[in-house]
Amino acid sequence: MIFNFSDFHFPDRPVRLYPDTPEHPWILEVGFGDGRFWPHFAASFPEAPNYLGVEISGTSLLKAERRLRAAGLGNAVLTRLPATPLIREVVPPGALDAIVVNFPDPWPKAGHEEHRLLRVPFFRLAASRLKPGGAVLLTTDHEEYFEFACREAEASGVMAVHLTKSPPPAALETKYARKWRDLGLDPRHARFVPTLPASALASEFPTTAARFPDSEDVPAVPHAILTLPADFAPTAFAKHTARGGVTRDNPDGWTVVLLDLYASLGKDGWVALAHVVEGELTQEVLVGITAREDGSHLVRLSRFGGPVVTPGVKAAVGVLTGWLEGQGARVTHRGY
Ligand SMILES: C[S@@+](CC[C@H](N)C(=O)[O-])C[C@H]1O[C@@H](n2cnc3c(N)ncnc32)[C@H](O)[C@@H]1O
Incomplete structure (x- = not known):
């Protein structure tokens, strides 16, 4: 199998x-x-x-x-x-x-x-x-x-x-x-x-939830809620890289590269493609930015491709949120 x-x-x-x-x-x-x-x-x-x-x-x-x-x-x-x-x-x-x-x-x-x-x-x-x-x-x-x-x-x-x-x-x-x-x-x-x-x-190679949560224990899909500036309509996107997450249990930390941003034709929103590197493990994930009824936007990890919600994948949602803040967005909730 x-x-x-x-x-x-x-x-x-x-x-x-x-x-x-x-x-x-x-x-x-x-x-x-x-x-x-x-x-x-x-x-x-x-x-x-x-x-x-x-x-x-x-x-x-x-x-x-x-x-x-x-x-x-x-x-x-x-x-x-x-x-x-x-x-x-x-x-x-x-x-x-x-x-x-x-x-x-x-x-x-x-x-x-x-x-x-x-x-x-x-x-x-x-x-x-x-x-x-x-x-x-x-x-x-x-x-x-x-x-x-x-x-x-x-x-x-x-x-x-x-x-x-x-x-x-x-x-x-x-x-x-x-x-x-x-x-x-x-x-x-x-x-x-x-x-x-x-x-x-055992302590050199822990398999603790702190390092890598069991897929059954992941509480919620990483997300954020924010208000985009009224004139947010990106026409260009430059690759954006961030690093972090180095701890004793996770000495490699993570690197997140925001590779691209796609406009949605079906919904009021966008999808970002992020490359996440944690040591030898790499995952490509999609993070959606979709309009909510109250005019705010939800930034949320897509389940597409079945990503494993590692610290780096959670960070990808944070990195995109941070990038949007740099574009003038105001964050009202962080769930990552
Ligand atoms: C020289 S081939 C030998 C294949 C097979 N064992 C045999 O004897 O015919 C080496 C294999 O190891 C795989 N490989 C290389 N690095 C690997 C890694 N880090 N993890 C898993 N497989 C790996 C390669 O894709 C390749 O199929």
């Missing part, structure tokens, strides 16, 4: 994601590509574990979903997101049996190491989300990235590196495994096993 980010709870639970099999092991795969690993790996268990697959390519997502459906793997959730925010926001502490990474993008050019997934912050986050006895399983053909990942795991201070000769056979069935095999390259394999219990890292 394909999940959008807004379909998850923060954090989520196996009993909600896999209601028929909540007690099965829970395995997460990062960058599943066209989805060949999971049917092979699942078949090596007496009963298929619960699967959470995360991938940034939309084409791969659709290919993998078709493959898993054809294999009859019902207890599988696939999502198109970068791995880090998904693991951090959706997976509760100490919940996963394994995180599988097969043939990650190696970013081989000098100076591009910062784009690599398997660096110290990822290993610390992974250790906070794995069960006792869980592990990160890496298989790659890229010797230099392999050595790099092993060094980073050790430098994380929370992972022991176990080198094993043979990867799980399923990891040799992926598209990239076949590609490198055809070129005569041998993959390397490592298991990274946490040396601390997940609870020891």
Whole structure:
């Protein structure tokens, strides 16, 4: 089943994601590509574990979903997101049996190491989300990235590196495994096993409502009420950027870029398009400005696209409201 980010709870639970099999092991795969690993790996268990697959390519997502459906793997959730925010926001502490990474993008050019997934912050986050006895399983053909990942795991201070000769056979069935095999390259394999219990890292990676409210607990759609100046009729719009929201629980804070403003033909009002960045998580949201009967206007987050109401998304309503104040609007109510 394909999940959008807004379909998850923060954090989520196996009993909600896999209601028929909540007690099965829970395995997460990062960058599943066209989805060949999971049917092979699942078949090596007496009963298929619960699967959470995360991938940034939309084409791969659709290919993998078709493959898993054809294999009859019902207890599988696939999502198109970068791995880090998904693991951090959706997976509760100490919940996963394994995180599988097969043939990650190696970013081989000098100076591009910062784009690599398997660096110290990822290993610390992974250790906070794995069960006792869980592990990160890496298989790659890229010797230099392999050595790099092993060094980073050790430098994380929370992972022991176990080198094993043979990867799980399923990891040799992926598209990239076949590609490198055809070129005569041998993959390397490592298991990274946490040396601390997940609870020891809980404060470093909180999943608290303060940082990221559970979608069920969001009280109201962020909004404001204001009176626009009588002559408000924008004919031009310059991109507007604002930053803020840095707290201990949310060290990245948010960046909101108001990208454009569209006039409505159906209603007396406008719609603003905002780009919201919170660490690796980005969302594009619409915020409406619609006339009320008393002549004031309501500035409100649109539900279009199912945005997750993060601190940054709330801030987008505030940033637009602030921009309108700069155009002469008078705010009478703030609900964001
Ligand atoms: C080299 S491919 C390997 C695909 C597959 N594992 C295989 O072995 O055939 C790397 C995959 O990781 C995905 N990817 C890269 N960065 C990612 C991230 N931060 N989160 C999730 N997926 C990511 C890419 O879109 C790509 O499909």
